[in-house]
Amino acid sequence: MDPRKDVIEERLQGIKRIIAITGGKGGIGKTSIATLLALKFAEKHKKVGLFDLDFSGPSAHILLNKKKFDFPEEENGIIPPTVHGIKFMTIVDYTKENPSPMRGIDVTNAILEILAITRWDKLDYLIIDMPPGISDPALDIMKMIKRAEFIIAATPSKISIPEVANTIKFLQNTKKSIMGSVINMIFKGSAQLEEKLEELDVDVLAKIDFDEDYEDAVGNIAKLRQTAFAQKIEEMTKELPFRK
Amino acid sequence: MDPRKDVIEERLQGIKRIIAITGGKGGIGKTSIATLLALKFAEKHKKVGLFDLDFSGPSAHILLNKKKFDFPEEENGIIPPTVHGIKFMTIVDYTKENPSPMRGIDVTNAILEILAITRWDKLDYLIIDMPPGISDPALDIMKMIKRAEFIIAATPSKISIPEVANTIKFLQNTKKSIMGSVINMIFKGSAQLEEKLEELDVDVLAKIDFDEDYEDAVGNIAKLRQTAFAQKIEEMTKELPFRK
Amino acid sequence: MHEWALADAVLKSSQKVAEKENLIEVTDIFIKIGELQSINKEIFRKALEATLEQQSDTQLFKNVSFSLEIVKAELKCNDCGHKWLFDEAKKDLDDTETESIHFIPETAHTFLRCPKCNSQDFEVVIGRGIWLEAIEGEN
Amino acid sequence: MHEWALADAVLKSSQKVAEKENLIEVTDIFIKIGELQSINKEIFRKALEATLEQQSDTQLFKNVSFSLEIVKAELKCNDCGHKWLFDEAKKDLDDTETESIHFIPETAHTFLRCPKCNSQDFEVVIGRGIWLEAIEGEN
């Protein structure tokens, strides 16, 4: 019998809200949304954690410009290190940015292990940065953290609409709480996507333009905070779903 | 004993070259490269197959504007339907674009099943469109199709460089054949990425600019063929690795 | 019929095992058919026999007999732990859905839900598809 | 020490099982420690005892004894089928690497390779980490 699953709920009990940033495809801004949201909450003196669950391509540390990968402190478990005011768990602290090819079953095991040993303590928000697709990590979070709420990242591209629609349908199937959608990388409007979201009864929380200068801000916290992207995320946190 | 694995080699024996389009992150152009490459070969009267392996977010059919999802013909197995001159296998013909949440073990089983029953017949090229990350599908293709060659999709973004480097290191570890890299979505140069590729001894096969109008061509074959993207892929097919 | 491709796989596998075990003749091939794939026993037997005729190594299989057994498909929800049988679930599937699962059993995750919690995250505990159980022969 | 968190999990799990089985006292807890995680038996015993002292339900565990058994870790390559022992492989790991695997056993895929074909795609057949084998008690 695997003892780890029996301790997860208790490990998370000091956390008020758990928000997973998901969506269909890769490369649509999930990590940017997750990281900027965490930075925003930290700025406002909220207690916030960020958990990068994209084991095959962890990248939140790149946005946060974290370059030293030491083992997190041990104390009756693992204490997440604080980076720019965020309690930040990333597998990179253990893999040291080396390739980490894991099959689904390994991903499930690693998620279970981290959830069982991490002492988040009291948090207002735990933000989870999800990998693309409805695969093991997404299924595991839904299974292991029943009260997780979801923010759906989406781009207006025709290529990405069917997949984001499928992700939403899948979450709705098991009555998961969807906070709303963040539309990212807008060039020439997003009418088709917004229609689809309306049809699926998902609110739009923020609309973010494609920003040619965004890349320059990656890894530079001061610049990142000044991007139009960060501004939109700030506005979003004043929206109804965050005031509940 | 699973009989399917013993028949895969024979099912693929009429195929001269098997090329998998991989890379690290999602959203970097893997599907675009795979699809345009297949279209290009078809234009040149090569016998070409395209296998969309991104079961959680299949999208090659969107680029190809395939909207009817009938079961492929049966004849001692499955005969891939021909779309714009390409023998095209996609799970969408079976899922009808519905959400298909599969764990790693299911993905492995579905790949095995399709490889065991599909009769590609004689092909000059089979192009495989890979999902993001080094997870089950990537590991399975490496395991089940030892002679697969890899094209590495990459973007110059700081966020994507570590992951693409890890994918390359991983392939080199087991001495897989890497044809080279396609750099996509270039805005302001790609010096940092090119340095990394040089360091890892991976050739650059093509450099594709970010194209604001590319999205308009998605799903429109005539327009797609006229994009700068298609032009670059055409040039690429004249390069050494394709003449071998 | 796409069953031919699977029958072919079974014979290739059997031949490989026979070679490894130094059998000069295979007398029996025991095959399990997972109910999930809805493969008809008699159709699969015909597929095996037809494939056999096209095979080169007829000597090895000249007197072979096939034993086919259907295995009930058991599903288990990864979310709530509930167990159920495909047999009960399949009455809710239309023909196209059953046919999809016939071709690619994993599309069960597309068309089936846990009857208790509605989750699509379930495991096929047993009874997925074609399985080569054992072969018998002489050396 | 992060072992405390795992010891805590073992006790929580044992308590849950005890409640389900209507035990009023748990006398023995049998634990297997997969070698891959390099958890020291005596440290884990101390972690269990220390955690026990902080627990509320001391009545249930007042006379419990822990049986700890190390299970050798067996690895199997998904690529070439080769099997090997973590015991043989670990001499090639440096301290940081062993420590990573100690915290998250799946980082074995980061630092280990199949000794035969160099693949990182292998399976931990047995001996991954902490496992609650059984509990005994009175009702």
Ligand SMILES: Nc1ncnc2c1ncn2[C@@H]1O[C@H](COP(=O)(O)OP(=O)(O)O)[C@@H](O)[C@H]1O
């Ligand atoms: N609004 C935007 N404008 C310009 N580039 C963006 C924007 N949002 C994200 N990007 C870029 O797109 C890529 C993917 O973003 P990321 O946040 O990593 O998405 P995901 O986590 O979904 O893969 C990155 O290179 C990032 O710099």
Ligand SMILES: Nc1ncnc2c1ncn2[C@@H]1O[C@H](COP(=O)(O)OP(=O)(O)O)[C@@H](O)[C@H]1O
């Ligand atoms: N060179 C380019 N210029 C502009 N947009 C692009 C370019 N290449 C890809 N895209 C867009 O980026 C997104 C991801 O492309 P896609 O080919 O689906 O990548 P992947 O398969 O790696 O996820 C799509 O919306 C596509 O339209």
Ligand SMILES: [Mg+2]
């Ligand atoms: Mg990401």
Ligand SMILES: [Mg+2]
């Ligand atoms: Mg793709």
Ligand SMILES: [Mg+2]
């Ligand atoms: Mg399954």
Ligand SMILES: [Mg+2]
């Ligand atoms: Mg493993």
Ligand code: NI
């Ligand atoms: Ni059939």
Ligand code: NI
């Ligand atoms: Ni320790």
Ligand SMILES: [Zn+2]
């Ligand atoms: Zn259920």
Ligand SMILES: [Zn+2]
């Ligand atoms: Zn090996």
